[in-house]
Amino acid sequence: MLIKVLKELFHSELDKIYSKEEVFSFFHMLCEAYLDKSRLELALIPNLELTPEQETLFLKALEQLKRDFPIQYIIGNTEFMDLTFEVNENVLIPRPETEELIYWILESSSKEAKNSILDIGTGSGCIPIALVKNLPNSIIETMDVSEKALTVAKRNALAQKVNIKFIHHDILQLNDLDHDYDIIVSNPPYVRESEKNEMHDNVLKYEPDVALYVSDHDPLIFYKHIAKLAIKRLKKQGYLYFEINQYLGEQLYQILNNLGFEKIEIKKDLYGADRMIRAVKN
Ligand SMILES: C[S@@+](CC[C@H](N)C(=O)[O-])C[C@H]1O[C@@H](n2cnc3c(N)ncnc32)[C@H](O)[C@@H]1O
Known part of the structure; x- marks a missing residue:
């Protein structure tokens, strides 16, 4: 099949499910991945003939996209x-909001600092790996209850050539904790389970439940537990950072305040939603 015919097939099958721009972007992400060709390179060779193996890969991806399977997986x-x-169905696909959380942490840390950092709920390892890349003198530990997520995170750390301590544990x-931390x-x-109706099918059907959902009767269970550990185990002037549910920021603010944290700040994400909070242990 010619690449231009394949592209037409993608649009004819997918434009009714996704926007035209999304389909365009999916197609070119697949071309980068399967053909190692950028959009500009492809524009010069519209009559490129795919090998049967390449065609099979694209047609499989087309079927997966029809079923809402995320392009990243x-x-x-x-x-x-x-x-x-690397990401697969065992890990949450890292989100731009989480990048904003990392930039916030980096703003208040000097690059040379020798911080001791603990990340809880590592998933793909995106938070600890991005932090150690930017704070190379820091010592970073990360924990997850999912052994399968840890396997992916360890492969990512290896690929990025960074040294991180991985802990398999249920934080609850x-x-x-083993020792004291700066961050x-x-x-x-x-x-919350009741918010599932706000989620897109690609998230609902394929991203891991263990990474996403909490019960409606105790939605801040992780925050309360981690904050109690943090008030004991953060060093003086140490920072606690959370990404948060946009509807629960004020409630969490009160919990952190009652535990004795100071300088508590809620920060909005690029879309204007309350998305992160930080607090300092006095
Ligand atoms: C929202 S995801 C975040 C993943 C990654 N840090 C990111 O930002 O993309 C939450 C992570 O917490 C982990 N997790 C869920 N319950 C946990 C528990 N009880 N103890 C430790 N980790 C847990 C999940 O496996 C998942 O990787």
Whole structure:
């Protein structure tokens, strides 16, 4: 099949499910991944004939896209903080909001600082890996309850040539941490079961439930538990950072305040939603 015919097929099958721009972007992401050709290179060779193997790959991806399977899982990677991360169905696809959380952490840390950092709920490893890349003298530990997520995160750390300590544990089962930290950060599960109707099918059907959902009767379970550990185990003037559910910022503010945290700040994401919070241990 010619590449231009394949492109037409993608639009005719997918334009009714996604916007034209999205289909265009999916098609070119697949061309980069399967043919190692950029959009500009392809424009010069519209009559490129695909091999049967290449055609099979594209047609499989087309079927997956029809079923809402995320393009990042099809390709097997995604970009985060200008780094490429392997992703599969065992890990959350890193989000731009989480990049904003990292920039916030970096703003208040000097590049030379020798911080001791703990990240809770590593997923693909995007937070600890991006942090250690930008704070190369820091010592970073990261934890996840999912062994499969840790396997992906370890491969990402290896690919990025960074040294991180990985801990397989359920944070909710820990009553204390091993030692003290300068920074504790977490993007824990925070979508309430009742908010599932706001989620897109690609997230609902394919991203891991363990990464996303909490019950409606105790949606801040992770935040309360982590904050209690953090008030014990952060060093003086140490920072606690969370990505948050946009509807629960004020509630979390009160919890952190009651625990004795100071300088509590809620920050909005690029879309104007309350998306992160930080607090300092006095
Ligand atoms: C919202 S995802 C965040 C993943 C990654 N940090 C990111 O920002 O893309 C939450 C992560 O917490 C992990 N997790 C869920 N419950 C946990 C628990 N009880 N203890 C430790 N990690 C947990 C999930 O496996 C998942 O990787």
